[in-house]
Amino acid sequence: xEQDEWILNELQKVFERTNDYNHRVLIxxxxxxxxxxxxxxxxxxxxxxxxIWSPRRWGE
Amino acid sequence: xxxxxxxxxxxxxxxxxxxxxxxxxxxxxxxTVRHLETIYPNGNINPTEEQRLLKEHDRxxxxxxxxxxxxxxxxxxxxxxxxxxxxxxxxxxxxxxxKEFGLVLMIGVSEREYQAGGSEHFTISELTKxxxxxxHKTGMEYLPSLDIxxxxxxEDEQKMDMLIRYWQKLTMENGESLTVRERWLxxxxxxSFLQIHESDDQNVIRHAIHILEENQMTIHDLKMVLxxxxxx
Numbered sequence: 151x152e153q154d155e156w157i158l159n160e161l162q163k164v165f166e167r168t169n170d171y172n173h174r175v176l177i178x179x180x181x182x183x184x185x186x187x188x189x190x191x192x193x194x195x196x197x198x199x200x201x202i203w204s205p206r207r208w209g210e
Numbered sequence: 211x212x213x214x215x216x217x218x219x220x221x222x223x224x225x226x227x228x229x230x231x232x233x234x235x236x237x238x239x240x241x242t243v244r245h246l247e248t249i250y251p252n253g254n255i256n257p258t259e260e261q262r263l264l265k266e267h268d269r270x271x272x273x274x275x276x277x278x279x280x281x282x283x284x285x286x287x288x289x290x291x292x293x294x295x296x297x298x299x300x301x302x303x304x305x306x307x308x309k310e311f312g313l314v315l316m317i318g319v320s321e322r323e324y325q326a327g328g329s330e331h332f333t334i335s336e337l338t339k340x341x342x343x344x345x346h347k348t349g350m351e352y353l354p355s356l357d358i359x360x361x362x363x364x365e366d367e368q369k370m371d372m373l374i375r376y377w378q379k380l381t382m383e384n385g386e387s388l389t390v391r392e393r394w395l396x397x398x399x400x401x402s403f404l405q406i407h408e409s410d411d412q413n414v415i416r417h418a419i420h421i422l423e424e425n426q427m428t429i430h431d432l433k434m435v436l437x438x439x440x441x442x
Contacts, residue, residue, distance in 0.1 A: 157417060160418075161414060161418055163414075175234075175374060176395075176403075178370050179374045180395065180399065180418050183395055183422060184422065186388065187388070190429055198435060198436055198439065201439050
């Protein structure tokens with residue numbers, strides 16, 4: 151998580167110092183993609199926890 | 211993959227939205243841009259040349275402002291003279307078969323009006339049926355259209371997001387999954403930043419690519435584990 155925050159900030163610095171519009175667009179897309187991946191990982195980890203602790207599995 | 215982008219707009223210099231999108235792809239090698247009104251100011255389309263270009267490309271995209279639920283007249287004329295039974299399609303020709311076909315539409319009315327009960331009453335998918343039929347008839351795979359509603363009213367960030375979707379429509383393999391989009395983005399980052407510039411920024415981009423790929427592997431592994439737990 152800390153690594154993600156760090157890279158998002160570093161990308162923001164590159165975003166702010168570049169004058170190339172297409173590069174800015176790509177940097178924003180990278181930040182958005184990193185956030186989307188993090189959300190997906192978080193959701194999947196929660197889903198896994200929920201499945202493991204499901205009462206349906208207690209009888210196994 | 212090579213993409214042929216056929217643009218039709220009678221007054222393209224004055225169109226802010228067309229300029230915004232077209233300017234962004236000037237250096238994209240795999241996209242061939244053809245603005246019909248510039249190439250054929252008198253409307254005398256050269257079918258042989260157009261057919262040659264169709265043959266050379268894998269994905270064909272029509273880009274135009276959505277006028278009265280259809281294209282500007284020159285693009286309709288292009289279809290009339292270029293798509294020729296026996297040459298581009300039909301039992302004896304497979305020129306277009308297996309290629310991909312899609313639309314990029316600039317639409318002046320808001321998205322919510324394109325539905326039953328809205329002022330336009332029909333959806334874009336319903337109104338673009340003739341183009342879907344064209345793809346079907348010529349053996350091309352119809353891609354989901356990129357509908358750009360009220361571009362002039364978009365905030366800067368929305369415009370940037372739309373530009374990414376535009377580039378994806380032109381150069382990304384068909385599919386919206388996270389894996390497909392991540393692979394496309396990494397490729398684009400490598401080509402845009404790592405080959406041309408030599409700066410500190412490169413290290414940041416390299417690092418970002420590394421994390422993107424690492425995250426994708428984590429997602430893949432989690433998916434495998436979840437599959438095993440849910441379907442032992």
